Amino acid sequence: MLHWDAETLWQDLEPQAPGLSIEVLAETDSTNTRLIERGRQGLDAPCLLVAERQRAGRGRLGRPWWSQPGQALTFSLGLKLAPADWSGLSLAVGLALAEALGDRIGLKWPNDLWLRGDDRKLGGILIEVTPLAEPGLRPGERWVVIGAGLNVAPLPETPQDPDTFRTGYACLQEFEPALTAPQVLHRVAGPLLRAVLAFESEGLSTLHARYAARDVLAGRSVQAGALTGVACGLSADGSLQVRDALGALHALHSGEVSVRPC
Template sequence: MIWPAEDLWQALVAWQPGLTVEVLPQIDSTNTELMRRARAGQNDPVLLVAEAQTAGRGRLGRPWHGQTGDALTFSLGLTLMPRDWSGLSLAVGLSLAQSLDPKGALGVRLKWPNDLWVAQPGTPSAWGKLAGVLIETALTAGAAADQARYCVVGVGINIAPPQASGLSTAPLGWQQLSPQATAPSTLTQVALPLLKSVLAFERDGFAPLQALFNARDALHNQTVSLSDGRAGIARGVDLDGALRVETAQGIERITSAEVSVRPQ
């Protein structure tokens, strides 16, 4: 594959001085690699792309493998110091959705807290998973716990229709919605807006994005079950990005650290 690394670098470095763009033919996981570097004291901003991943990870350690050309897998690493980290994965997901489907005409929606879903054609109640986000952080050298962290924003987007079975949400490929899409063209589509979104989040937090997220919320007014046994109706997210679930006890705030959410 031919990657527009030079053009991407020129666009990105204007917003994040010192940033580099690396494309590797294969690696275990772009997130794992950048976290290894961070623990070794390498905190330079970087966009690391892998044509293939052998041990990619999603939320809660779930595997996410990307074969060459079938998926776009990359991680953006940079040092951040937001006032509040709450809602970063939602901001990243929103940025991806807006880049891929600016007007929402293709049906790209956000499944709290870190997935992109698309309604399957002809089956409005069934969803396909298009993409996922995994965010990890590491303290920078000499920093206190409440100070700057090296943040790794990992993104996996299915490009070709995936061959998978037995999953609670069937995977869906971007080429099913945009037939001419490739991993390099999709990276060009999402990378710069993503960097801008992350920098805006550092400055402003999640609150300015609340309404935009709720407008694309795949769980809105859906009955959902929580991993701790509770159930209720999803009522959007609050200013901090917590999911609001209406249960028998009233509206409860759910954070990504507490539960996993699935439509019933």
């Protein structure tokens, strides 16, 4: 296995999430699946679960996400949250990851990380929420699992993920050749946890300007299902605004459609 130095990372994160555990697996089907099952079983202490290899990782709209040791960083963060409004959590997560990884990283609504100006996919986010059935919960509290996959090294000769053929493949070693998956985890885990906890209390209210600075769709012609128009940034609730050829503004909500530049 790679050297993850989980103890040092735990010392940094546990004060922000008391009871947090950090676990690294050589292989699993899906880190999201493992943590969703824990939540359903009532094992809902905060957990950061990392897998060097995922056999059945999942992306948005059910797309598969494969990973090999060292080629990608795949992990999930599970914890209990009770935000007043869940809308836009994936945007807050994506923003935290992008800012932690540097200026080259842009955001494609609703949950992809792309190289800015290059339209190649660097990573993706999958958030899953399940109810809790234990006493003493805060109003609206749920078990949320935040999964992320980030490409670290160049793609093998025969990519397994069909999404790479649609959007192109990007990886962090293109501009930081010595970067490793454990180093990426140490770079992003703290900002991610802080962003999630801040979202619980503040929602998206303070993030719109920062998101706009990394928005790779803004001002571009996009297609979402049968709708074609110009992307006009986020609305207050995190939906994507698209203006059609007649000037009408449409609000697209995460999970409804796949949006791609024309």
